[in-house]
Amino acid sequence: MSQARLESIQQLRDALRAFAAERDWDQFHSPKNLSMALTVEAGELQEHFQWLSEQASSALAGEELAAVGAEMADVFIYLVRLADKLGVDLLQAAAAKLEVNGRRYPADKVRGSARKYREFKAE
Ligand SMILES: [Mg+2]
Numbered sequence: 001m002s003q004a005r006l007e008s009i010q011q012l013r014d015a016l017r018a019f020a021a022e023r024d025w026d027q028f029h030s031p032k033n034l035s036m037a038l039t040v041e042a043g044e045l046q047e048h049f050q051w052l053s054e055q056a057s058s059a060l061a062g063e064e065l066a067a068v069g070a071e072m073a074d075v076f077i078y079l080v081r082l083a084d085k086l087g088v089d090l091l092q093a094a095a096a097k098l099e100v101n102g103r104r105y106p107a108d109k110v111r112g113s114a115r116k117y118r119e120f121k122a123e
Pocket of ligand 1: 041044070071074
């Protein structure tokens with residue numbers, strides 16, 4: 001099987017639609033199941049970092065980095081499939097969330113701090 005070159009989320013969405021249709025898997029791709037599958041894959045991603053030091057987690061290479069990339073792809077695939085099923089425009093949703101986060105976390109108030117929104121809002 002040749003590796004398709006994907007250049008947009010829409011192309012990935014369409015490839016995933018075709019992949020599921022060819023296997024008659026669409027029947028299993030309810031939003032509930034897709035959200036669960038996404039979480040499972042996120043767990044598989046985390047497994048690669050479990051027990052690593054901060055430093056080691058930033059220094060992955062070779063086969064380990066490739067394996068992490070493959071789990072990231074799994075998460076991305078389920079997220080795109082879920083967005084397709086729910087009619088969510090992921091780029092638009094991300095842009096909207098970025099704007100909300102920009103308002104919630106003004107750079108001049110939070111620079112260099114990892115505190116949550118509620119923690120500095122009360123000050
Ligand atoms: Mg996986």
